[in-house]
Amino acid sequence: MNQTASRLRAIIVGGSLGGLFAANLLVRNGWDVDVFERVPDELAGRGAGIVTHPELFEALVAAGIEYDDAIGVKVQSRITFAQNGDVLSERDLPQTLTAWGKMYHVLRAALPNFHHHAGGIVASVQDGPDQAVVTLGDGTVLHADLVIAADGFKSSVREKFLPDVKLQYAGYVAWRGLVDEAQLTHATREALFDKFAFCLPPREQILGYPVAGRGNSTIPGERRYNFVWYRATSEDIQLPDLLTDAAGKRWVGGIPPTLIRQDVLADMEDAALTLLAPQFGEVVTKASQPLFQPIFDLEVPQMTFGRVALLGDAAFVARPHCGMGVTKAAGDAMALVKALSGHASVQDALEDYSRERTQVGAAIVQHARHLGAYMQAQLKNDVDREMAERYRTPDAVMRETAVPARF
Numbered sequence: 001m002n003q004t005a006s007r008l009r010a011i012i013v014g015g016s017l018g019g020l021f022a023a024n025l026l027v028r029n030g031w032d033v034d035v036f037e038r039v040p041d042e043l044a045g046r047g048a049g050i051v052t053h054p055e056l057f058e059a060l061v062a063a064g065i066e067y068d069d070a071i072g073v074k075v076q077s078r079i080t081f082a083q084n085g086d087v088l089s090e091r092d093l094p095q096t097l098t099a100w101g102k103m104y105h106v107l108r109a110a111l112p113n114f115h116h117h118a119g120g121i122v123a124s125v126q127d128g129p130d131q132a133v134v135t136l137g138d139g140t141v142l143h144a145d146l147v148i149a150a151d152g153f154k155s156s157v158r159e160k161f162l163p164d165v166k167l168q169y170a171g172y173v174a175w176r177g178l179v180d181e182a183q184l185t186h187a188t189r190e191a192l193f194d195k196f197a198f199c200l201p202p203r204e205q206i207l208g209y210p211v212a213g214r215g216n217s218t219i220p221g222e223r224r225y226n227f228v229w230y231r232a233t234s235e236d237i238q239l240p241d242l243l244t245d246a247a248g249k250r251w252v253g254g255i256p257p258t259l260i261r262q263d264v265l266a267d268m269e270d271a272a273l274t275l276l277a278p279q280f281g282e283v284v285t286k287a288s289q290p291l292f293q294p295i296f297d298l299e300v301p302q303m304t305f306g307r308v309a310l311l312g313d314a315a316f317v318a319r320p321h322c323g324m325g326v327t328k329a330a331g332d333a334m335a336l337v338k339a340l341s342g343h344a345s346v347q348d349a350l351e352d353y354s355r356e357r358t359q360v361g362a363a364i365v366q367h368a369r370h371l372g373a374y375m376q377a378q379l380k381n382d383v384d385r386e387m388a389e390r391y392r393t394p395d396a397v398m399r400e401t402a403v404p405a406r407f
Helices: 017-028 054-060 100-110 154-160 186-192 238-242 261-274 278-286 325-341 346-371 373-377 381-391 394-400
Strands: 009-011 032-037 049-051 072-079 089-097 116-118 123-124 134-135 142-144 145-147 166-179 193-198 204-211 224-232 289-299 309-312
Touching: 009 017, 009 123, 009 134, 017 032, 017 054, 017 100, 017 325, 049 100, 049 204, 054 394, 072 204, 072 373, 089 100, 089 193, 089 204, 089 224, 100 325, 123 154, 123 238, 123 381, 134 145, 142 145, 145 154, 154 309, 166 238, 166 278, 166 373, 186 193, 193 278, 193 394, 204 278, 204 325, 224 278, 224 373, 289 346, 325 346, 346 373, 373 381
Parallel strands: 009 032, 009 145, 032 116, 072 193, 145 309
Antiparallel strands: 049 089, 072 089, 123 134, 134 142, 166 224, 166 289, 193 204, 204 224
């Protein structure tokens, strides 16, 4: 870091994983950092499973964060089940899977409390010639040498600087859920745990893997099983219905899990028992509070605006098939700090950061589109579905889904 780093101040909008990666890295490099997270409570109870990649661990090391095998659950192989529960294919692929809450705990514990402001609402961000200006919800005006927008796929900061960039619905949703290992039958535990598993019924795809359980425990018997189930959902009729709660309110972009209607949940569970391998049917129907997320694409032409930088899903939103969301945010944070250390000017550093990471972000989005082409094709014609089917053999899915990649 250059010699004036001790006097430089960064404000980070958003205290989720990307924001915490950036905060820890900047603090370690001598910056004065303030993280403003609009949610007043700790975020550790949110999210589900995370696929780890080498770059994610590289970011932890760079931030000086110690971790051990308890960071996640190790699996040795991948397996695909037929609808009747038989094994269609299996391949060796060692990998570590962790839980969102576990990663949050590790990153948040490493950041001293005085840097973190829960319930801190950022009302506006403006770039300036000498410093950026951040106005909080209570009217407080702050100045900073750098503002990092890590406020997620609905980023208000991105909306200000790139008002024409919009989320593009991909044509399907992902149902997600967690079930305690102890709740599953012995046969299902034996079939699923210690593996990254798939099932590919017609026009559907589900995958699952073990993650840390309550209290972030990775002890066998105390873990959880995480599933992601992709289902084609039309934008004009089916999606609005799913996003409408029992009171008749239609949510945009996503509905809180507790407000998903009971008839929607019942239909989903019926489909799980009908369409999925029985092992997955059991997992889905025993999940404590399943939720669904509409799948979107989003790309930005640039990631910086003077002293303001976009990071993670605030810049590029990739479909989850890559399993790269958290790793992409960590990579953004690493690249940003590296650029800052190589330039006397924050603006020059951010220009380099933007050039590098827009290429990476675009490549990840395109790769995820390729992996999700089959699901998207389900709402198209027979020819499109047949073309997409060519890339959907069990071996191809196991080989390409959520594997480490360098872009």
